[in-house]
Amino acid sequence: MDSAALTKLLSPEGWTLLGALPPYDERQALVLGAGLRAKGVDPELAAAALTQSRLRSVARAKFGDFADGMLFTPAGLEQATRLVVAALHAQRYLTAGVERVADLTCGIGADAMAFAGTGLSVLATDVDEVTAAIATVNLRHFPEAEVRHRDGLSLDLAAEGVDGVYADPARRTRAGSRVFDPKAYAPPLDAVWAVRDRVPAVGIKVGPGIRHEGLPHDAETQWVSVDGDVVEAALWFGPLAPDGPGRSAHLLTSVTDDDGASRTVSRTLAHRAGDPDPGKEVGAVGQYLYEPDGAVIRAGLVAHAAAELGGRLVDPTIAYVTTDSPVPPDASGLAAGLARGYRVLDVMPFGLKRLRAYLRARGVGRLTIKKRGTAVTPEQLRKQLALSGDAETTIVLTRVAGAQHVLVVEPR
Template identity: 45%
Template sequence: MDRDELLTLLTPDAMRLLDELPPLVEGHDVVALVSRLRAEGHSPELVAAVLTQADFRRKAAAKFGPFAARMLFTDAGLQQATRLQVAAHHAARFRATGVTKIADLGCGIGADSMAFATLGFDVRSLDADEVTAAIATHNLAVFPNAEVFHGTAEAFALEEGEAAWLDPARRHTERSRDRRSHNPADWSPSLDFAFGLGDDRPIGVKLGPGIPHEALPSDGEAQWVSVGGDVVEATVWRGGAERESVGRSALLLPRGEGPAHELTASGPAPDAELGPLGEYLHEPDGAVIRAELIGLVAAELEGRMISPSIAWITNDSPATSPFVQSFRVLEELPLDAAKLKRELRSRGIGRVEIKKRGVDVDPAAFRQRLQPKGDGEATLILTRIGERRRAILAERTTPVSAA
C-alpha cells in the first residue's frame, strides 16, 4: 500500500463503506460486488481500497479472530503480524518481569502492541514505514494507553524502566540474498543493536524460526514457538525477561482450545544414541527440533535415533507425549517407487500421507509415481536408517488434528 492508497482508504466514505460491507467469504463473487459498488457511484480507487481491506479482514480472522473485523492491514503487515494468541504470550512474559511500560520497536500493524495494551502496559509503538505506522495508529486507536510514532528504532529514545520488543527485518542486500550469510548487520535494526538493548532492560526479539544458532547471543533465553505444529517464531529474551537456568525452550500452543506444553533446558540437548528401527516412530514437534531438544524427548520416551542428525525417534512402545507425532511401523522397505507402488496396491492403500526427512525427494512428484489406489490409508516415511535410504510404511497413532 502506498501513501495515496492509504489516503483514499482513510476517507469517511471509504471507512463507512468498509464497515457496512458484509464479511467476504471464500468464493465470493467479487466481480458482481465491484459492479454494484461502482453503480452506486463509488470511484474505482475507493472500491479497490475497500475490497482489498475486506479481503484482508477475511484472511486475518485466523490470526486475530473477531478483532480482525475492525482492523486495517497491509499485505506485508498481515503476513508478518504475530498471531494474537502468540502476542498474548509475549505480553505475559513481560508482565512476569514487573515492568509497566513497553516500547514496540518495529510494531508493524500493531499486533503485539494490541496484546501489550490489553494487559494494561503503557505502550509506545514505532515503525519506520509511514504507511504502516498510520495503519498501526488506526488499529491501536481504541487503546488510550498506546501511542504510535514514525521513526527508526536506533533513533528512538527509550525511557527509564521501559522494556523493549523488537521484530527486526532482513535488509535487501546482496549479502542478505546469500542464504549462507547470517550477519547480524543484515537486519534492521541490526541484531547487535537489538540484543544490546537487553544489557539494561527487559527485551524480547522476534526472529524467524530458522535463525541459525550461531546468530543468537551467548546469554539470555532462545524460545521457539509452534502453533498447532507450525513453528512460527524464535524469540530471544534478555535483560531479565529470560528465566533462570533456561537457555533454550520449545513452546507448543494449540491451534484452538487446549493446553500449552513447554520443554526447557539450559542449552542444546545431546542426541540420543543410534539404534535399530523399533515398532514405533515418533516425530518431534518442529519447535523441539529447532531448539535442539530432541534428546530430552528421546530420553522421556526411552527411545533412540535411527540416523545421525535426523529427527526421528524410535522405540517399541506407543507414546502419549505432546511433543511428538507417533506412528506404528508396518514395514520397512527400500526407497524404490516401483516396489512401493506394488506394496501399496497389494494392501489396497489409496490415501497416502508422505513425510520425508534426510532424503532429497519431492513428495508431490513421488506421489504421482506411486499412483495409490484403494480405500485404505497409511503414512509413508521417506528417510535414512543409518546411512541407507529407506521407506517406512506406517499408520498414525496420533491424529493430525492433535498437532
C-alpha cells in the first residue's frame, strides 16, 4: 500500500467503509469490490479497504480480536510478533526494571503495542514512511507510545531517556524471499547488537533458523513455539536475561479447561553458561517414543529433554527420545510439557517389501508417515506401498543406532 492509498483509507469515508465491510470471504471479494465501485466508491479506496479486510482476517491468528482495529501491510503482518509472544517480550522489560523502550524497527507496531499495554513508555521508529504511519494508527490508543519515521539506529538513546532497546530486523528481501544470513538483515544484526554498548538491556528478534555458531556469548538465545509451531528466536542481553546467558526453549500451548475457558500453558527448558552437560545417553527403542517440541530441537536441548523425560536417544544425531514407561502429560497434553508421545507397537529394519507386507497383512489403507534422519520421501513411499484397506496406523522412519528403521506407533 502506498501513501496515497493509506491517506484515502484514513479519511472519514475510508475508515467508515472499512468498518462497514462484512467478514472477509475470498469467494465474495470480487463481487463485493465490483459492488463498491458501482456505488461510486473510489476504486483505489475500495481496493485498499478490501486488502485491509483480508489482512485483518489473516491477522486474527496472531492478534485475535485486536486485529479488527488494526492496519497491516503484507510484509508487516508476516513478520509481526504474535500478541501472546509480544507479551512475553514486554514482561522481560518490566522484570528488568526498564521504564522507556526504544523499538528501533517497529514495523506495524505489534511489540510496541505490548510494551505500551503493560505501561512502558515506548519510542517506536521505522525507516519506511507508510509502515511508520500504520504503526501510528495501531498505537493510537496508547498515549505512552510515540512513533517516528526515521532510522532507529540514529537515535541518541541517552538524550531520549531510553533504558531498554528492542529490534526486529527485516529478514526478507523486497521480493519476499527469506534472508538467512544475519549480516544481510535490515539493519544487519551486528549493527543492532552493538547498541548494547550504550544500553545494556537489549532484545533482538531473529529468525528461528539462526545458526548456533557465532551467537553472542553474553546473550540468552531463546526459541519460542506456539502450539507446536516454532515462531521465533530472540537474543536477550544484560538485565533482560536475568538467569544469565545460554540457550532456552519456551513452549506456549493453548488449552481449554472443563468449563470451556481458554488459557495458555507455558514451559521453559534451558542450558545456561556453566551448567553441566547432560550427555547423550543412547539405547534401544523402548515401549514409548517422544518427539520433542521444535523449539527444544532448535535450541539444541534434546539431550536435556531426554533427561527430563527419564529416557534416552534412539541415535546420537536424531531428535527422538525413547522410554520404557509412559511419561504423564501435563495440562498442555505434552509429556513433561516438552514432547509429543507415542506408544511403540513394533520396530523393524527399513525395507520396502518387508514394510509393504507388514501393513497389508494388517489391512492398513491409511498411513501417517513421520520421518527424521532419512532421505525417504513420504509421498513417494505411499505410492510404492500401494496400500488399500480400512485400518489406519502411524509409522516413524528414522535411524536407530545408525541404521534405518521403521517404528510402528500410535499417538498417546
